Amino acid sequence: MAPKKDKSPPSDPNGIFSGMVVFLIETGVQSRRLQIWKQKLVQMGAKLEDRFTKNVSHVFAMDANLLLQKLDKERLIRAKVKLLTYQWLEDSLIEGEKASEDLYVLSLQSGGGESLSPKADNDGHSRVTRKKSRISAEDAKNSSPRHMNDNKERVDSRDTKSASSFTSRSSSPEVTSPEAIDSLNKPVGTSDSSSLYKPPDLNRNITQIFGKLLNIYRALGDDRRSFSYYKAIPVIEKLPFKIESVDQVKHLPSIGKSMQDHIQEIVTTGKLSKLEHFEKDEKVKTISLFGEVWGIGPATALKLYEKGHRTLDDLRNEESLTHSQRLGLKYFDDIQTRIPRHEVEEMERLLQKVGEEILPGVIVVCGGSYRRGKASCGDMDIICTHPDRKSHKGFLPKFVKRLKDMEFLREDLVFSVHSTEVSI
DNA sequence: ACACCTCACTA
DNA sequence: TAGTGG
DNA sequence: GTGT
Numbered sequence: 001m002a003p004k005k006d007k008s009p010p011s012d013p014n015g016i017f018s019g020m021v022v023f024l025i026e027t028g029v030q031s032r033r034l035q036i037w038k039q040k041l042v043q044m045g046a047k048l049e050d051r052f053t054k055n056v057s058h059v060f061a062m063d064a065n066l067l068l069q070k071l072d073k074e075r076l077i078r079a080k081v082k083l084l085t086y087q088w089l090e091d092s093l094i095e096g097e098k099a100s101e102d103l104y105v106l107s108l109q110s111g112g113g114e115s116l117s118p119k120a121d122n123d124g125h126s127r128v129t130r131k132k133s134r135i136s137a138e139d140a141k142n143s144s145p146r147h148m149n150d151n152k153e154r155v156d157s158r159d160t161k162s163a164s165s166f167t168s169r170s171s172s173p174e175v176t177s178p179e180a181i182d183s184l185n186k187p188v189g190t191s192d193s194s195s196l197y198k199p200p201d202l203n204r205n206i207t208q209i210f211g212k213l214l215n216i217y218r219a220l221g222d223d224r225r226s227f228s229y230y231k232a233i234p235v236i237e238k239l240p241f242k243i244e245s246v247d248q249v250k251h252l253p254s255i256g257k258s259m260q261d262h263i264q265e266i267v268t269t270g271k272l273s274k275l276e277h278f279e280k281d282e283k284v285k286t287i288s289l290f291g292e293v294w295g296i297g298p299a300t301a302l303k304l305y306e307k308g309h310r311t312l313d314d315l316r317n318e319e320s321l322t323h324s325q326r327l328g329l330k331y332f333d334d335i336q337t338r339i340p341r342h343e344v345e346e347m348e349r350l351l352q353k354v355g356e357e358i359l360p361g362v363i364v365v366c367g368g369s370y371r372r373g374k375a376s377c378g379d380m381d382i383i384c385t386h387p388d389r390k391s392h393k394g395f396l397p398k399f400v401k402r403l404k405d406m407e408f409l410r411e412d413l414v415f416s417v418h419s420t421e422v423s424i
Numbered sequence: 425a426c427a428c429c430t431c432a433c434t435a
Numbered sequence: 436t437a438g439t440g441g
Numbered sequence: 442g443t444g445t
Contacts, residue, residue, distance in 0.1 A: 217442090228442035231428095295434095296445050297439050322435065324439090350427065379441095414433060414440090427445085434438085 016098050018045030023052050025061035025070050029086065037089055058082045060089060064106045073108055083108070087240060101253055103274055135310040206263055207233050209272050216278050219291040221298030232259055243267055286310055294328030294335055294413060324413050331411075338376040345370075350408070351382060358402055359395050362386050 001402070022041055026034055037060075042048060049056050052071055059081050061067035067076075067083065076083065088104035153263045210229045217226035231254040246264040249255050255263075266272055278284045284304060289312070290301035309315055315329055328335065348366045355364040365371075368381030384399065386392040 222442090225442050227428065231443080254443065295439070299438055324434075372444055416433070425445100428443090431440105433440095435436100 013045055015043065015045030017041055019312075020046040021049055021055045021057045021058050022046050023049045023056045025059065025067050027066045027069060028062040039087065040093055041089070054079065056081055058084060060084055060086050061106060062086060064108060067106055068108070076108065082303070094351060100253070103235075103240070105251070108248070127243075170288055200240065201237065203236050203239055205270070206243065206266050207236050208267060209275055210236070210259075210262075213272075213278070216275075216284060216288060219288040219298060220284070220299065221302075228254065228259075290315070292336070293332060295322060295324035317324075327411055327413055338378055341370065341375050341377065341378065344377050344380055347380060348382070351403075352403060354406070354408075355384060355395075355399060358398050359386065359391055361388065362392065362395060370388065416418065 020041075024034070024038070029037075032372065038048060046058075050060070054074075056079070057073070057315065059067065059076070061070075061083070064083075082101060083106040084101060084104045085106060088099055088101060091104075092100045108307060130307045152423075210233050214226050214229035214233070217223075217229065235254050236243075236249070236251050243249055243263060244267060246260050246267070249263055258281040262272055262274070286305050286309070287298070290296050290304055290309070291298060293312070295316070296304070304315065304318065307318070309318065312329065312332060315321065321329070344366060348364070348370075352364040355362045365385075366380060367382050367383050369377040370381065384392060384395060386395070400409065
């Protein structure tokens with residue numbers, strides 16, 4: 001059985017590229033790299049053609065120009081083959097699965113002059129976005145992979161209790177130095193051997209505006225529309241080139257007619273009148289502001305606006321506010337302030353220490369944005385576990401009480417009784 | 425025309 | 436049950 | 442707003 005096996009690359013019929021019949025435009029490709037690509041393609045199930053036959057399903061090239069130098073445009077159109085950049089190959093190999101082809105399609109612009117140069121800053125390297133990089137680090141700190149299924153109690157210093165105003169920053173004069181924080185971390189390696197990528201962030205002009213629209217629509221309660229922007233932004237961020245024409249985003253997923261129009265306006269005028277209109281609107285401004293208060297959502301914000309309120313101070317005299325909303329107002333600035341990473345680190349150690357006193361062996365670690373390596377965090381997510389898989393029961397209430405006694409915790413934005421039993 | 429995420433907690 | 440949070 |  002398995003008669004074929006002595007070939008170096010054990011072509012895998014179930015490889016991610018199986019079924020593909022590939023023709024490569026080798027012009028402008030470093031021979032060494034080309035060799036690797038060929039090997040990988042075959043290894044992962046693709047079939048290589050040395051000529052552009054009609055069996056070919058995919059053609060790869062560095063760019064459209066080089067492609068057209070080798071093959072006739074009309075013939076390509078007739079052939080109905082996928083024309084992709086080698087970047088697709090790179091990214092697919094890195095991800096371990098076929099990437100969406102949308103971002104790598106070589107368009108056969110006419111004329112022959114212009115052309116699109118998919119490389120904004122040279123660097124023939126890959127940049128892809130990993131899908132969800134959640135797994136893995138989870139129990140890295142748990143030391144033993146065996147514990148990964150232990151029951152866990154999840155506490156959120158923001159939604160279970162407020163950890164406001166105990167900050168050591170109250171005394172420190174300045175902490176807001178985006179750059180300083182930025183340089184602090186950025187786990188993104190520049191090494192090309194690594195499988196991490198750099199976010200070029202071209203098209204920031206567009207994503208920034210879309211981000212604002214996202215927030216506005218969310219504040220207004222239009223979650224659907226807001227979600228559309230939420231999906232569109234990362235698609236645009238992924239693009240390896242700077243958008244100069246609406247044609248370049250015509251077929252991208254999540255980018256429909258409306259977004260295209262917006263992009264069109266942004267690349268030509270540098271701004272979006274729709275957004276400017278929103279930002280000028282008294283109602284939108286007010287509702288957005290009120291919505292930033294913890295406990296106030298679109299519905300309440302609108303009611304408050306209709307009652308005639310316009311500033312946060314106006315709200316302080318409002319009778320109808322709930323307990324949570326009052327706290328949200330009282331600690332508005334504190335909650336708004338982001339926590340420097342090193343302070344989170346500090347608190348993690350403190351919490352671990354206190355936890356140990358209550359329940360020896362307990363493991364308290366930080367999750368959320370901290371674990372994801374952010375330079376600053378909006379809140380602090382902590383995860384409490386215990387190796388024996390059962391001692392953690394009943395730990396949370398004691399832990400919380402202890403932290404309140406020592407005034408680490410001062411107020412409850414919400415007090416959860418049942419979620420202390422959450423198991424994963 | 426219709427779907428697009430979940431779910432515990434608060435009032 | 437409507438509203439809210441992430 | 443986008444996709445089916």
